[in-house]
Amino acid sequence: MLFSFLKYLQPTHYFQRYTKAGASIFPKPDELPENVLKQLQPDDRFDSEDAKAYDVSWQAIQQGYIGNGSTYDSFSAVPLRDNYRFIRKYFHSAWVFFVLLVRLMSFHNPFKEISAWYRTRNINQIKNSKSPISYEDWKAYTSKLIEVAPLVSVVIPTLNRYDYLTDVLKDLEQQDYPNFEVIVVDQSDNFNGAFYKDFNLNFQVIQQKEKALWLARNTAIKTSKGQFIALSEDDVRIQPDxxxxxxKCLDFFNAQVSAGVFYPEGQQIPESRSFFAVGSQFATGNAMLYKSVFSTVGLFDRQFEKQRMGDGEFGMRLYLEGIKSISNPLASCIDVKAGTGGLREMGSWDSFRPSKFFAPRPIPSVLYYFRKYYGNKAAKLALLRMVPISIFPYQFKKNKPLLLLGLILSILILPIVCYQVITSWNLSSKKLKEGALIQTL
Structure with a gap:
């Protein structure tokens, strides 16, 4: 991995893995275009030349570099102090201290660790990076793909949310691209087929008796007629374009996946997601991809039914196959966050915050995904990083004092937390033993 300390801070991130072809996502700096290098900042404070190069490569990816140049297929170890320099530069000091504690608890030399941590204390976290890498040809680009006007199949599963579904269907009526169908898989208790007659849309409406989100999406994809699949949800709002x-994103970047950006109602697109970049996550609430991609990687894994992170697991399969996915802020959508219906009626909607006090923490499907693709060690590091901050509600996750209090509370209720984690681990073991439930297209 690029810098070894990333295994503590991002233990289950796509970019920790090499693709099946043996490539990482990180470009070799000496092969970056000159116009890209000008927008990056080489850092001579690193001791080793490798660390300097890796830092530039990290910057390129973080600032939105999308290219076809050579990437690293292996990384050399860098000095301990360079690892501390790197995490101090890009992560909050609280997380730097977290890494130090983990290193000390795992019997690394305390004198070397504390010395390296202390000697890098003057490295400040970068609050605002330079402007993201720009793609100046975007505005003037005329998409031949759009001119051809292929059929797009918009997939929306719904459950007891007709009021919210009305809004997104009205948004679809306003689309400035004409050639699309809408496939709604309706799992509502009181199915209302007449509801869909009020909309001027090319519908396929499928009534599904079983409440199963991933089955719904798989069914829609298999019945779709379009060359492209656009994945949406019943509680979002989308723009006319x-x-x-x-x-346009798929065509411009010659990509197979356009991963749209979510942001909560009343807020704006997060700054870190406000520019084009290599997709580091995949969300089934806002994405478009070639239908043929499902022939390559399979449909969604039904091991995640009534649980979480099925879209993350699908995104990992895309990444491992080397399928180009672009984070696309111009195809954003507003997450209304409906308080009723949907996954909340089928199971927990939060990965690390169980709905009941003695329920598994995290949701077993999360550990199934982590252990399957990253291994048990990385899964345990993810637990160590995420469990303490999961004590408090999701909306407090960026409140630093509450995060610290969460750590203290985790220690106080450690027996209960251990029970929750062990239960989740055992249930994920059963999933791993059963294996993936992935159908082919």
Whole structure:
């Protein structure tokens, strides 16, 4: 991995893995275009030349570099102090201290660790990076793909949310791209087929008796007629150019996946997601991809039914196959966060915050995914990083004092937390033994 300390801070991030072809996502700096290098900042404070190069490569990815140049297929170890320099530069000091504690608890030399941590204390976290890498040809780009106007199949599973579904269907009526169908898989208790007659849309409406989110999406994909699949949800709002911006992104970057950006109602797109970049996550609430991709990687894994992170697992399969996915801020959508219906009626909607006091923590499907693709060691590091901050509600996750209090509370209720984690671990073991439930297209 790029810097070894990333295994503590991002133990289950796509970019920790090499693709099946043996490539990482990180470009070799000496092969970056000159116009890209000008927007990066080489850092001579690192002791080793490798660390200097890796830092530039990290910057390129973080600032939105999307290219076809050579990437690293292996990384050399860098000095301990360079590892501390790196995490101090890009992560909050609380997380730097967390890494120090983990290193000390795992019997690394305390004198060397504390010395390296202390000697890098003057390295400040970068609050605002330079402007993201720009793609100046985007505005003037005329997409031949859009001119051809292929059929797009918009997939929306729904459950007891007709009021919210009305809004997104009205948004789809306003799309400035004409050639699309809408496939709604309706699992509502009181199915209302007449509801769909009020909309001027090319519908396929499928009534599904079983409440199963991933089955719904798989069914829709298999019945779709389009060359492209656009994945959406029943509690989002989209702009009139949503379909067109996804198609243009696929065409402009010669990509197979356009991963749209979510942001909560009343807020703006997060700064870190406000520019084009290599996709580091995949969300089934806002994405477009070639239908043929499902022939390559399979459909969604039904091991995640009524649980969490099925879209993350699917994204990992895309990444491992070397399928190009672009984080696309211009095909954003507003997450309304409906308080009723949907996954909340089928199971927990939060990965690390169980709905009941003695329920598994995290949701077993999360550990199934972590252990399957990253191994048990990385899964345990993810637990160590995420469990303490999961004591408090999701909306407090960026409140630093509450995060610290969460750590203290985790220690106080450690027996209960251990029971929750062990239960989740055992249930994930059963999933791993059973294996993936992935159908082919």
């Amino acid at each position: 949503w379909i067109r911006m996804h198609l």
